[in-house]
Amino acid sequence: MMVMDRSNRATAPTAPAPGAQAEATAEATAGVYGPLKISAQGVDVFYGDKQALKQVDLDIHENQVTALIGPSGCGKSTFLRCLNRMNDVIESARVRGTILLDGQNIYDRDLDVVTLRARVGMVFQKPNPFPKSIYDNVAYGPRIHGIGSGKAELDEIVATSLERAGLLKEVKDRLHEPGTGLSGGQQQRLCIARAIAVNPDVILMDEPCSALDPIATARVEELIDELRENYTIVIVTHSMQQAARVSQRTAFFHLGELVEVGDTEQIFTSPRDERTQGYITGRFG
Amino acid sequence: MQLTILATTLLLLTLIGFYLGRSRAVASAGGNRRQLHSLPGYHGVYVALWCGLPALFIVALWLVVEPHVIEALVLSGLPEGMTDVGPGQLSLLINEIRNAANGVSFFGEPNPAVVAAAERYNALHQIGFAAMGVVAAAAAIGGLAWARRRIAPNMRARNRVEKAIMAILIVLSTISVLTTIGIVLSLLFESIRFFSRVPVTEFLFGLQWSPQTAIREDQVGSSGAFGAVPLFAGTMLITLIAMCVAVPVGLLSAIYLADYASPRVRSVVKPVLEVLAGIPTVVYGFFAALTVAPFVRDAGASAGLDVASFSALAAGLVMGIMIIPYVSSLSDDVMNAVPQTLRDGSYALGATKSETIRQVVFPAALPGIVGAILLAVSRAIGETMIVVMAAGLAANLTANPLEAVTTVTVQIVTLLVGDQEFDSAKTLAAFALGLLLFCVTLILNIIALRVVRKYREKYD
Structure with missing residues (x-):
C-alpha cells in the first residue's frame, strides 16, 4: 500500500535548495495569468527506493493549458498522476509534499479520492474506452457519481459531453454500438467526452495523441484549445511542436527535477536553463 | 530377457x-x-x-x-x-x-x-x-x-533429419488420436448392442431406472428398466448444488486475488487454492461420506427435516469445494488479462475498486468466466469418486437435495463392479451411459473452449 507523508512544508522545514530556483520562476510569472488552480509544493515521489520526482514546485493556473515536456523517464507523467492521486494505484509509489487544489491539500487525510477524481479528470496515452456502448462509456462517470438522475437528464449529459468533445456528429446514430469499434482518434475523443461528462475542473492528459495519426492529432489539439475556455488542462507531451501549439505555459522536467517553467513562447524562444535549451533544440532527449 | x-x-x-x-x-x-x-x-x-x-x-x-x-x-x-x-x-x-x-x-x-x-x-x-x-x-x-x-x-542431412522427426511426431500424435477414436468407437458399438435390446427412446426418456435383469427364467422381480432420466436428473441436481458452492466462492476469491490481494498475498494464496485441485477425489469422497453427510443429516434432524444419510446435498457440497480451484484459477487468469488501462480509466473517473470490478473488469472478463464455469460443470458431471462414496444408489427422480439420488457415473461403476455377464443388457447399459455422458461433457467442453477463445481474440 501507498505510504503518504502528509507533512507539508510548514511542518517539514527542511526544504532543500534545488527547488528554489523553479519556485522563484513560478512566482515571477504567477501574476500574469488567471487565478491559481493547482499549486504543487516540494513534491517528492518514490517508486520503491528510486526517487522519481525531486522537490517539484509548480503552479497551474485556471483556464490555461500547461504542457509538461522533457525526455522519457524525467518524471512528467509521474507528476501528472500525482495531481489526481492515480499513483495510489501503483503498489510501490510513495508521494511526499503538498499539492493544493483550490487551496486544499489533495494529500490530506480526510480528502476523499473519489471526489478528487471527479474534479480532476484524466485522459490516457492509449485510448481506453470500456468494452461498453458509446453511450454507456460517457454515462459511466455520471452514473457512478449519481449525476443525472433521470434518463432524460443522462441523455442530455451524454449529448453535451460528446458535443464538447466534437464527437456527437460522428456517432449520433450509433450511440448504442460498442465504443471499442470506433477509430483510434474517435476513441480518444470518446475518452475525453467520458472525462468531461462528470464536469471536472481540471483535465489531465498523458500524451493523449501519441497513439494517433496526424489528422486525429490535429483534431484533438483543436479540441484541447476549445476546452481551455471551461477547464484547466495539464498535458504531458513528447512532441515539442504540440506543446508549442496547444499550451500557454510549459514546464520542462529533467531527471526528476523541474528545470524551468514559464510562458510557452519564452521557453521555446529564450530558455533560461541550458538543459532546456539543449532539449528543445534537439541535442538530447 | x-x-x-x-x-x-x-x-x-x-x-x-x-x-x-x-x-x-x-x-x-x-x-x-x-x-x-x-x-x-x-x-x-x-x-x-x-x-x-x-x-x-x-x-x-x-x-x-x-x-x-x-x-x-x-x-x-x-x-x-x-x-x-x-x-x-x-x-x-x-x-x-x-x-x-x-x-x-x-x-x-x-x-x-x-x-x-x-x-x-x-x-x-x-x-x-x-x-x-x-x-x-x-x-x-x-x-x-x-x-x-x-x-x-x-x-542435406539436416533437412532429412527434420523430416524424419516430423514423421515420428506425426506417428506419435496419431497414436493418441486413434486411441481416443478407438475408445469412442468401442463405446459406440457396445451402446449399439445395448440399444438393440433396449430401445433408444426408452433409454433416453424412461423415468424408471432398475437395471436388474433376470439371469434365470424362474427369477422374480427382475424385469429391468433402463430409463436414464433419473440418473441425469441426479447428476444435474448434484452438479447444481456443487456449482452453487463453487461459483460464488471461486469467483469472489478470484476477484480478491485479481484486484485486491497484494502480489505477496497472491503468490501464496493462489498456489494454496490450487492445492485443492491436487487432493485425490477419493479423499474428498470419504470426507463427504464420513464427515459432511452425517453432519448434514444431523443438522437436518435438529431442524426437524428428514434427511437421507446419503443426501445429494452432502455430495454436492463436497464436490463444490473440489471444483472451487477450477473456477477461481481460470477466472483469476481472465480477470488479470483485462488491461490495466481499463481499470485506470475507471479509477480516473472516480470509481472505487468495487465499482470498477463490477462495471468494467467483470463484464470485460465475463466470456472467460463463463468458459471457466462451463469447464467446471463438465468436470462436476464426470466426477465419480465423491458421488460413489457419498451419493447413494437409489435412482430417485427428485429435486429435493435432502433425498438420496444417484448419478450416471455411480451407476456405471455399480453396473460393472462384480461378476457380470458381459453381454447382458445390464452391463451393456454402462456403455450407453458412458457414451451419453461423454457426449454431454464433450458438448460442454466445446462450448466452453469456444467462449474462452472468443474472449482471447478480443484482447491479445
Missing part, C-alpha cells in the same frame, strides 16, 4: 551409427566443417535413424504377426478332428496349448496331443525369435552401411 538383449544391441548399433556418421561427415569434408551442408551431428543422427528405425519397425511387425503364424502352424500340426470345433472351443484349445507351453496346467494331466503341440509351439517360438533377432540386426547394419555410404559434404 531375450528381448532386452535384442533392444540393447539395436540401441548400441544406433549409437555406433551416430558416431560413425558424424566422423564420416567430418572426414568427407576433409576436416573443414564449413564445407558441410549440415552440421556433423545431423549426419550422425541421419545414420542413426536409418540404423534404428527400420530395425525397430521390423521388430514391431514381427511381434504382431509372429503369434498368428505360429498358431496356424501349430494347429495345422494337430491330429485330425481336434480342430473341427467351434471358434470358442478353438480359442480354448489354443489357450490350453499356450499354458502347457509355459508350463502351466489347469486341467490336470493334459492331452498328449496338446503336450506335443506345446513343444512344437515352444520350438517355433524359439526359431521365430532368433530369426527376428537376425533380421533386425541385419536391417540395422544394412541401414547403417547404406546411410553411411550416402554421406557427402553436400548431402
